[in-house]
Amino acid sequence: MKIMTLGLILSFASIVHAADKVKLSIIKTGTAHTYESLALEGGAWKKIEVNHSAFLVEHPKGNILVDTGLGEKIDDQFQDISFFHRPAFAYKKSETAKAQLAKEKIDFSFILITHLHFDHVSGLVDFLDKDIWALSEEIAFKDVGTPPAVLKSQVSNPNIKWRPYTFTKTPYMGFSESLDIYNDQSIVVVPLRGHTPGSVGIFVNTDRGNKFFLIGDTVWKKKGIDLKLGKFWLSKKLVDLDADKVLEQIQKLHSFQEANPKVIILPSHDESVQAPFGYFPKRL
DSSP: OHHHHHHHHHHHHHHHHHTSSSSSEEEEEEEEEEEHHSSSTOOSSSEEEEEEEEEEEEEOOOOEOOBSSOOOOTHHHHHGGTTTGGGGGOOOEEOOHHHHHHHOOOSSSSEEOOOOHHHGGGGGOOOOSEEEEEEEEHHHHHTTTTTOOEEEEHHHHTTOOOEEEEEBSBBBTTSSSSTTTTTSSSSSEEEEETSSSTOOEEEOOTSOOOOEEETTTSSSSTTTHHHHOOHHHHHHHHHHSSSSHEEEEEHHHHHHHHOOOSEEESSSBHOOOOOGGTTTTTTO
């Protein structure tokens, strides 16, 4: 009887351990304040807080950092943005992803970026020992993109180890192309082109039963998907490479959300969506 009880305990422990294999954390590296009307077409004239977040995906085959948020050199990098544009992109720093990960003694295998904009790749130079995964068209964008979206001080370092990848013709969750990082459908990348040439979304399926969809900056506010609305016209002009294509993606995401209501869509900057989940080192 004691042997059976011990066996059950060990079995239960192994199940609990297995359920913790794939985890997601939101790493807040900074904040900013703006008006909802600037973040969302037709938004209210009220102040809102936005996050500059990276995301850690922990996986038995190797942890992945999705974007970097604001890095150690952001203050110097920010000087690439014209004096005229700086007020619109002002930020307040928190601890960098590098500092937060070091504090918890967590390493990762590589960085997977949603796109090359300044508040997503500021920390690339903090991790020159890591490969940077991006679509080849997004890597090419670093040579032609301009401030305030793309900053040469962040992406021109010759020691950055770019690793281009391509999608397979494998459909996933309504997307005709995809890349299954570890071939187990735990981390699946899909195209979300429009905001930049090689913008992507990333599905993360945790073993706790949560299914997240990281969509970068396709919208800044999740409400944009609910209402099928893009950014304010001036914001589009400054940061959306192809605003019409972005609107197509928003409409597609709206239909996706209606068909898959249990999938949790996480825009990179929407504090109102991220805050209820909590931040690193909390695991989801």
